[in-house]
Amino acid sequence: MTRANPYTPGQVPRVLVGRAAELRRIEDLLARVVTYGEIGGPLLVFHAPRGIGKTSLLRTAQRTADELGFVSAWVACSRERPVLPELVRALQTALERAEALPRGGAGGRWRRRLERVTIEVGLPGTAKVQAQLDARPSESETPADPIGRAPVGALEALLHDTATHLRNRGGAGLVVFVDELHAASADDMSVLLNTLQVLDGDRNANPLAVVAAGLPVTPEALTRAATFGERSAFVSLDLLSDADARSLLAVPAEAEGVAWTDDALAAVVGEARGHPYLLQLSGSTTWDAARPEEGDTLTLDDVRRGLPAARDQLTAMHRARWGAATPTERAFLAAMAATGRDNVTRADIARGMGRESRAISVPRERLIEKGVIEPVGHGLVRFTLPGFGQFVRALEQE
Ligand SMILES: Nc1ncnc2c1ncn2[C@@H]1O[C@H](COP(=O)(O)OP(=O)(O)O)[C@@H](O)[C@H]1O
Ligand SMILES: [Mg+2]
Incomplete structure (x- = not known):
């Protein structure tokens, strides 16, 4: 029987290769929360162009966090929606999935509170209005950080209460993953950064960590949103090495009892130049061309027969970007x-x-x-x- 295609162009990979150092950075944050019950350091931000593996890295870290006893919330920023209400909803979803909301009256109070905070952080322009009120005339040439006092307070209290509630129930604490952070508005970034800053000021009381990812503009955008945004920890994700690229192709196939010839691997690795998405795509089209059974080997000929499908997919992506x-x-x-x-x-x-x-x-x-x-x-x-x-x-x- 032909084996199911193990490659995942456009999806979280079955096997994440070559990101040991980056995963360790996240695990170090989580370890601080686990061991000391305190905040896991400043905001950790991974940045790279599309297709390099930011989401895959964060999703893999999320699995690790779950295994360590964290409750994790996931939010993907977008230009279409304000980010902070999404964040509150993500917290609610995470709490409900972990069955961490108290039953009965207390649970109802939590839910009502989550709704209230959603509204409070989502009021359009709150941060801006507040910034104008805060900006003193003498500072007019250097724009003040647009801090929305109300959203910061509401979000701070919510994150604090959620994290301590989870810790008191015997869990490790709370971890929030923020993907596509570059797409957040400057106001939302500012509120998020200010909130983390306040929580960090009382770090022993806040068993939580926040890990984010975004396009290469993210560090600059954060620094523009709040001057102390530059104190976040920025880590760039690189293309994969040739050895990791080979593993990306060989390891998922091996799990299905399928091998690659050396020249087939070399051809794909040479063509994709360390780009994880392209490697997954070529792996996938090669597999579909060969329809291998257990014990089979993928050859250079299979790679070539898969190329038109890979090219079509790439052209569609080029066209979308041009469009x-x-x-x-x-x-x-x-x-x-x-x-x-x-x-x-x-x-x-x-x-x-x-x-x-x-x-x-x-x-x-x-x-x-x-x-x-x-x-x-x-x-x-x-x-x-x-x-x-x-x-x-x-x-x-x-
Ligand atoms: N370290 C990795 N190992 C294996 N596959 C990966 C790795 N990083 C990314 N990929 C693959 O590359 C593609 C793009 O990854 P993704 O995480 O969506 O990138 P980004 O979020 O940076 O746009 C996906 O198909 C994913 O399966
Ligand atoms: Mg992504």
Whole structure:
């Protein structure tokens, strides 16, 4: 019988390879909460372009946290929804799933409170209004941190009470995972950072940890949202090494009794250049082309027969990114692609667009925020998804 495809393009992987050091960072935070019942240090933030494995890392850490006796809440930020009410809902879901809400009257009080806090932190513009009230005229040239006193107080009390409640019931405490943090508004980031700051001030009383992930703009966005945002711990996620890329392909197959030939592995590893999503995609299309049974071996020929499906999928992703770009952003991308180089200078892009170098900052920032391009130092940028330059050049010729 053919074995089920073990690869997971676009989903949490069965086996997370090559992230031992990053997982250890999270486990260190959790250990502090477990051992001392205190807050697990400053906000820990992983950042990387799309497809590098942020969500997979956080989901794997969430499993570890559950095994250690934590109750974990998960929130994925989005530009469409205010983040803080989502966070409160995530806490409620986590408490209910862990059956940690008291039965009877006390449970009802908790639920009513969660609803109240949801409203309190979700009032549009609360933080902004408060910031204007707080900003003293003498500070007008350096904008004050937009602290919303009411949301900070409400969120602080809720996180404190939830974490201590869980600890008192014999659990390890609370861990909150915040994915896609770059998409949170500056106000929401500010409230979150200020809340953590307050909780950290009384750290022995707060058995909780917060771990976040976002695109490479996240550190900058956090620092802009609150000056002390820079005290968060920032960790960038890199592409996988060749050895880890091989494990990503070989280990899930091995579990199904299926092997890879060396040249087949080498071909995929060479092509994907350490990009986890591309590795999962090629693994998956190779598997589907071969439909292996237990004891079979995947060959270079299977890799080749899987390529059209992998290419189709990639083209669909290229098209989606192109489709979401504004006309100015498209001109920017076309100018980048036209150079035919991986890393492109600001001057080359400006020249290609027929603009001054200073005048291309807005599309540049927006494309970085969207995760379509990323800075690689010295003002250079590159595409985050392999093959995107070729795709854009092909469009130009249509
Ligand atoms: N360390 C890893 N080991 C195996 N597969 C991974 C790893 N990291 C990411 N992946 C795979 O890569 C793809 C993208 O991962 P994801 O966590 O969604 O990235 P991100 O959140 O950074 O966009 C998924 O298909 C996932 O299965
Ligand atoms: Mg993700």
